[in-house]
Amino acid sequence: MGAGVVLALVTGVTLVLFRLGVESNIPGFNPLLKFFADASGDWLKLFVISAGTATVALSAAGGLLSRYVPWLRAPLDAALDVDNHFREFPRRAIPRARIFSRFVAVLNCIAAQSYDHIIIVAHSQGTVISTELLRYMKERTTHGQAEQAMDPVASLWERLGGRIALVTAGCPLRQLYAARFPVLYEWVLGQHGPNLGPVADDVGVLRWVNLYATGDYVGRWLWSRAPHGEYPVTQIDQAGAHGDTYTPHRVDTTHWKTLMGANTEKDISIGAGAHTHYFSIDQKTMAGVIDALLAS
Structure with a gap:
């Protein structure tokens, strides 16, 4: 741990203790602590208000941005989703x-x-919301200290009874969240045998299918072979299965067994495209995947 980190921790603890009424015995030190304690509160308040005002302003200006600087709208939407x-x-x-x-x-x-x-x-930010909630419900039920009959979340999870399959599209879990918040989303980059990525059991589902377009600027594949050499784990262009990550995958959606084989997770490239056409009327792959999972 660096000296700067230690100094910051000591300063923070000292200010908190002073706010709680614990004073120093060093002559002349308490007035100095009071000044910095009051100032830190004012600075934090100013920062929070400024950040909130900027977020509201950017949200309100979305229409104007779309009209006059359309190239900025997509990254701004992603940033506002993360902030929210x-x-x-x-x-x-x-x-x-x-x-x-x-x-x-x-x-x-x-x-x-x-x-x-x-x-x-689930699509886009909805994939993050869905996986986080399912993962929380599963972990709370598995490791909860309270009686499950008294816990509404655990009771709900038990009633769902292991019947859930998950389909994600345009999922930013790997390329955005795990890349920028690696501590919070360490589970997304877990290594399981030769492959790198989450597993269906992480979120308590029977099967997990992830569809992505090769030009999706928000999120693409979830699984890859384990990293080798200098490449960051979030930027590997190798799918867990053999084949080109950017080539549309041919899949048999007759039944979930022909779709998944012996796997509980599967990435499917639908080929060229961006972030908003996974549910177009001519997108047969998405419809086929859902039908196959329903045929379980």
């Missing part, structure tokens, strides 16, 4: 928590039905 996902304020209306609560309400409704199979189809 990690935002912790206001405490009573955290965006991520509100989204998760709606998602859980839908899952509660689905769990009350007698469906044999449940297919969750």
